[in-house]
Amino acid sequence: xxxxxxxxxxxxxxxxxxxxxxxxxxxxxxxxxxxxxxxxxxxxxxxxxxxxxxxxxxxxxxxxxxxxxxxxxxxxxxxxxxxxxxxxxxxxxxxxxxxxxxxxxxxxxxxxxxxxxxxxxxxxxxxxxxxxxxxxxxxxxxxxxxxxxxxxxxxxxxxxxxxxxxxxxxxxxxxxxxxxxxxxxxxxxxxxxxxxxxxxxxxxxxxxxxxxxxxxxxxxxxxxxxxxxxxxxxxxxxxxxxxxxxxxxxxxxxxxxxxxxxxxxxxxxxxxxxxxx
Amino acid sequence: xxxxxxxxxxxxxxxxxxxxxxxxxxxxxxxxxxxxxxxxxxxxxxxxxxxxxxxxxxxxxxxxxxxxxxxxxxxxxxxxxxxxxxxxxxxxxxxxxxxxxxxxxxxxxxxxxxxxxxxxxxxxxxxxxxxxxxxxxxxxxxxxxxxxxxxxxxxxxxxxxxxxxxxxxxxxxxxxxxxxxxxxxxxxxxxxxxxxxxxxxxxxxxxxxxxxxxxxxxxxxxxxxxxxxxxxxxxxxxxxxxxxxxxxxxxxxxxxxxxxxxxxxxxxxxxxxxxxxxxx
Numbered sequence: 001x002x003x004x005x006x007x008x009x010x011x012x013x014x015x016x017x018x019x020x021x022x023x024x025x026x027x028x029x030x031x032x033x034x035x036x037x038x039x040x041x042x043x044x045x046x047x048x049x050x051x052x053x054x055x056x057x058x059x060x061x062x063x064x065x066x067x068x069x070x071x072x073x074x075x076x077x078x079x080x081x082x083x084x085x086x087x088x089x090x091x092x093x094x095x096x097x098x099x100x101x102x103x104x105x106x107x108x109x110x111x112x113x114x115x116x117x118x119x120x121x122x123x124x125x126x127x128x129x130x131x132x133x134x135x136x137x138x139x140x141x142x143x144x145x146x147x148x149x150x151x152x153x154x155x156x157x158x159x160x161x162x163x164x165x166x167x168x169x170x171x172x173x174x175x176x177x178x179x180x181x182x183x184x185x186x187x188x189x190x191x192x193x194x195x196x197x198x199x200x201x202x203x204x205x206x207x208x209x210x211x212x213x214x215x216x217x218x219x220x221x222x223x224x225x226x227x228x229x230x231x232x233x234x235x236x237x238x239x240x241x242x243x244x245x246x247x248x249x250x251x252x253x254x255x256x257x258x259x260x261x262x263x264x265x266x267x268x269x270x271x272x273x274x275x276x277x
Numbered sequence: 278x279x280x281x282x283x284x285x286x287x288x289x290x291x292x293x294x295x296x297x298x299x300x301x302x303x304x305x306x307x308x309x310x311x312x313x314x315x316x317x318x319x320x321x322x323x324x325x326x327x328x329x330x331x332x333x334x335x336x337x338x339x340x341x342x343x344x345x346x347x348x349x350x351x352x353x354x355x356x357x358x359x360x361x362x363x364x365x366x367x368x369x370x371x372x373x374x375x376x377x378x379x380x381x382x383x384x385x386x387x388x389x390x391x392x393x394x395x396x397x398x399x400x401x402x403x404x405x406x407x408x409x410x411x412x413x414x415x416x417x418x419x420x421x422x423x424x425x426x427x428x429x430x431x432x433x434x435x436x437x438x439x440x441x442x443x444x445x446x447x448x449x450x451x452x453x454x455x456x457x458x459x460x461x462x463x464x465x466x467x468x469x470x471x472x473x474x475x476x477x478x479x480x481x482x483x484x485x486x487x488x489x490x491x492x493x494x495x496x497x498x499x500x501x502x503x504x505x506x507x508x509x510x511x512x513x514x515x516x517x518x519x520x521x522x523x524x525x526x527x528x529x530x531x532x533x534x535x536x537x538x539x540x541x542x543x544x545x546x547x548x549x550x551x552x553x554x555x556x557x
Contacts, residue, residue, distance in 0.1 A: 011367050012374070018364070019381045025396050025429070032399065044403035089292045096289035100282055108294065115301050117543040119490050121514045122536040125529060126304035126311065129319045134299060148300025151293050180282045184289075209389025211493045212515070226391040230497065245399070248392055255387050263380065266387070270434065271441050274479055 026252060033058055033249045037242030054242060059250070062232070062243035068250055071228035078139055078214070078224060079207045082146040086154055086203050087196050089147060094158030095188055099170075109159065116152040120212065128216045137217050145217065146207055154199045157272070161195040162188070201262065201269035208255075225251050312529040317522065329530035338505050339531055342513035349420065349509065350488035353427045357484050358477070361432045365439030366465070379440070383433035394497020397426045412499060419499040419507030426494055431487060435480045442476030443469060478553070482546040489539060510535050 031047060032040045039052040046052070063069060097105035127145070131137050136144055165188065173183045189196075211226040219227050229251060232244050259266060282289075307319065312329055314322035333339050364382060368375045385393070401412050401422045412418050446469055454464045470477075492511035495501070501508030501516065508516060514535060517528035 008370075008372055011370065011372060015364075015367060015372075015378050019378055022381055022385065022429070022433075025385075025400055028400060028403075029396050040399070041402060042406055044399050089296075092289045093293040096282065096285065100279055100286075108290065111302065112297070115297070115305075117540050118301070118305060118536055119511070119532075119539050121492075121511050122532045123301060123304035123308055124515070124532070125518050125525065126307040126319065127300055130299060130304055130307070136299070144296045145300045147293060148296035148298070151297045151301070155293065174281065180285045181288065205387060209391075209493075211389065211391050211496075226389050226493070229391050229395065233497075233500075241399075244395060248395055251392050252388060255389075256384070259384060259387055267379075267383065267437055270386075270437060274434075274438050274483060 029245055029248050029252075033242075033245035035242070035245075037240055040241040040245060058242035058246035061240070062246040062250075065240065065243050066228040066231060066247055067223060068225070068228055068247055071223045071225050072250075072254075074139055074222050075208060075224040078142060078146075079204055082143045082150075082207050083200050083203050085143055085147050086150045087200050090151055090154035090199070091158045091189060091192055091196060092184060093151070094155045095162050095184055095192075097155070098159050098162040109155070112152045112155045114152075115149075116156065124212070124216065131217055139218060139222050142214060142217055145213070146203075149213075150203050150206075153202065153273070157199055158192060158195055161192060165191055195272075197265050198269040198272045201266055202273045204258075205266075308529055309533065311526065312533045313526075315523075315526045317525060325526065329526040330534070332524075332527045333530045333534060336517075336527070336531075338508065338513055338516075341506065342508050342510045345416075345420070345507065346489060346491075346509045349423060349427075349491075350485055352424050353431075353488045354481060354484045356424065357428055357431045357435055358480055360428060361435035361480065362439050362477075364432065364436045365443055366469075368436070369440060369443045379433075379437070382436055385429050386431065386434045388430070390491075390493025391497045393426055393430055394494045397422060397429070398498055401425070413502035413507075416503065416506035419502070422498055423491070423494065423507070423509075426498060427488065427491070430494075431484060435484065438476050438480055438483075439473065442473035446472040475550075475553070478546070478550060482542065485542055486539065489542070510538075 028044060032044055034054060034056075035048045035052045035058075036054040037058065039046075039048075048054075093108075097109050128137075131141065131145055135141065169191075170183055170187060173187045174180075178186065209226060210224075211230065214222075214224045215227050215230070223231060229244070229247055232247060233239055311319065311322055313324060313326060315325045315329075316322040368378060388396075398412060401418070405411055405414070405418060410418065412422055450468055450472070451464055454468050459467070490511060491509055492515070495507070495509045495512045496515075499507045501512055505513070505516070510531075514528055514531045517524050517531055521528075
């Protein structure tokens, strides 16, 4: 018994050291965000002292340079509206193509599934051109583009769940006089809720952090958070390290808040997404 | 009900289908076509046959990116999965506080690639400073920097999947092995690992495909420096499209090659998973 207690303590020690190592990078960035910009690159592991402490000046500087507040607004707007649109339309599509069995719906399903394996670089250039022609290169149009890219995984996940819903429930609703639209929103969608949460979480994580797609499509006029941060690099590789540290901290805070409020769903969603994707 | 539903096609599927056509299907087909042409804007495309593909395979930067990506994928797949499995194994021993550890280890996965890149640029440059070099001094620093970054990001993710797999192993199976006098190491090798094989397959393919498609982290950490030696496939394709006028066709051809590589891996996974299912 004594031996096993020793073993448990040993494992705990190892885990504790690892946990500190995992958190260290974030803490180091936080610490450096309060140091003057010339004291960061060379000695990132030293705590700020009276000579290097810069107060909140990095934050003020960074906010002005990057327009971080607008960027936060655009990130929030694009992520939330895209996710709402994605959950609504892909669940409807998934229900229809699972319930109506024809060659057409079957081919749509396989096309969606196929799109999941195509890397973004394959369509990056042509998609940007098509979106320009159709005037989708703005924060509203990009929602449609996100719906198109999310269709693969989202329809696939919803369809997997719809297959497990017994037909009798829906037929009962139809007999009670529900139209297909009423049946979907009053009977089917409430049953789909767990999958809807998973789909919403997976798409939120992707769209919030997405860099290249919004950069190519709307980056000149509208910056999301990743674009604002990359913008700090500027030409010729000269980075204002102070502003960079402060903006990294501001970029991480919303993610941590999101993580701690929805941790249970995030972990469930990630497992479900990994297994089905 | 199916009959009643059929005529609702426009309401239920058209929005998604139209968005899918605009964002994916038309660009995909157009991209396939353009890879055989020379163009600067889509409208002035001129058919050139396979010459873009020949140029792509003669392009030193592309071959370097291919080799760099392949090496990177192999190293990260091994390190990430070994670490993640070990952590998952330690966290399923019923020790107090495991939930807290799980929370901490998973967190980096939620942080976006650009932010991750700059976090690690700071830290790695800070360490290398003591040796008088920087991250972009030599390609090997960029390589190992990316490996460390990728480990930090994905270990928690894979760990979560392994934990789910290990928790699904029936406890009576392990009890039976214990009663039969099997050592803990034997139980791990002969009971636990075979039982979590599906999770291992998923994690292996997830890490391979994530490593191959890496872009944001690569752009933020080194942006390919020094002299494009640390540019991975996705970044090299991006550079060809937007950094070299007249090479858009070659960029598209590289993208098609990239797509075929990723597709082969996805099909390999599908076939592998199917054959396992048949066995059990």
